[in-house]
Amino acid sequence: MFNDLKNKKILVTGSTKGIGLAAALEFAKQGAVVGxxxxxxxxxxxxxxxxxxxxxxxxxxxxxxxxxxxECAALVSEFVGQFGALDVLxxxxxxxxxxxxxxxxxxxxxDLVFDLNIRSVVMTxxxxxxxLKASAAKSGNTAxxxxxxxxxxxxxxxLGACLYGGSKAIIHNLHRNWVKEFTASNIRFxxxxxxxxxxxxxxxxxxxxKEKIRNxxxxxxxxxxxxxxxxxxxxxxxxxxxxxxxxxxDVNGGQMCP
Ligand code: NAD
Numbered sequence: 001m002f003n004d005l006k007n008k009k010i011l012v013t014g015s016t017k018g019i020g021l022a023a024a025l026e027f028a029k030q031g032a033v034v035g036x037x038x039x040x041x042x043x044x045x046x047x048x049x050x051x052x053x054x055x056x057x058x059x060x061x062x063x064x065x066x067x068x069x070x071e072c073a074a075l076v077s078e079f080v081g082q083f084g085a086l087d088v089l090x091x092x093x094x095x096x097x098x099x100x101x102x103x104x105x106x107x108x109x110x111d112l113v114f115d116l117n118i119r120s121v122v123m124t125x126x127x128x129x130x131x132l133k134a135s136a137a138k139s140g141n142t143a144x145x146x147x148x149x150x151x152x153x154x155x156x157x158x159l160g161a162c163l164y165g166g167s168k169a170i171i172h173n174l175h176r177n178w179v180k181e182f183t184a185s186n187i188r189f190x191x192x193x194x195x196x197x198x199x200x201x202x203x204x205x206x207x208x209x210k211e212k213i214r215n216x217x218x219x220x221x222x223x224x225x226x227x228x229x230x231x232x233x234x235x236x237x238x239x240x241x242x243x244x245x246x247x248x249x250d251v252n253g254g255q256m257c258p
Pocket of ligand 1: 013152
């Protein structure tokens with residue numbers, strides 16, 4: 001189904017655990033050349049590297065903190081320097097940042113969440129665009145940008161997560177704008193909007209809160225990173241989704257049906 005991903009050069013940001021890692025592993029299994037990234041070379045990163053090695057994947061790990069513009073530029077430049085091209089960018093690095101009510105928000109919290117979730121996506125995409133244009137021109141098919149949005153970008157986010165929910169809504173909308181600017185260059189832009197996925201993201205939540213969330217999901221359980229991964233493959237593959245752009249694809253067990 002996704003045969004055309006073989007040998008494609010795919011950069012997945014924020015991919016040493018959780019949703020990004022599951023997508024990177026699936027891309028590697030399809031024969032893609034994969035770049036993985038995190039801001040810290042920790043045990044998760046080492047384990048991710050070991051997993052890709054054991055698959056015999058063609059890959060590289062890039063340590064960059066994408067909340068800083070110069071590191072977004074360096075990531076793209078190092079990936080292209082190593083692999084010679086960039087066919088698909090997955091903007092997945094992101095996170096809650098902080099859980100705090102509006103009345104206690106300060107500038108540091110504001111910068112933390114928007115740098116992590118918006119600067120990373122805007123700047124990494126900006127630096128990727130010339131390479132994606134070149135990829136599309138060379139192949140005659142589309143290149144692709146896929147960003148990880150969120151159910152929070154549709155419904156506002158949990159208590160204390162207004163900046164997070166707002167930042168994900170911005171990601172959904174940035175893509176709609178980029179469709180207007182770059183479809184002529186044969187680049188597609190789509191968003192994967194996960195619901196509640198069982199990753200480190202939820203480790204600050206109590207057992208009671210997790211149970212409450214579970215009860216709000218028609219499927220009665222959190223999703224898994226592995227259940228998100230095929231949607232990234234679908235949106236990366238020109239063969240599978242070459243006429244799909246500007247869409248937000250929800251992977252949420254029915255938690256929200258927009
Ligand atoms: P996770 O914490 O398991 O993984 C996050 C990854 O991003 C890690 O590899 C981490 O090292 C990396 N990262 C964090 N900060 C970074 C930075 N500044 N620069 C580069 N890399 C960085 O989280 P996850 O749940 O897999 O989340 C992945 C994406 O999915 C995020 O954008 C998150 O907002 C989104 N999301 C998650 C859920 C969920 O329920 N888990 C729901 C909706 C959206």
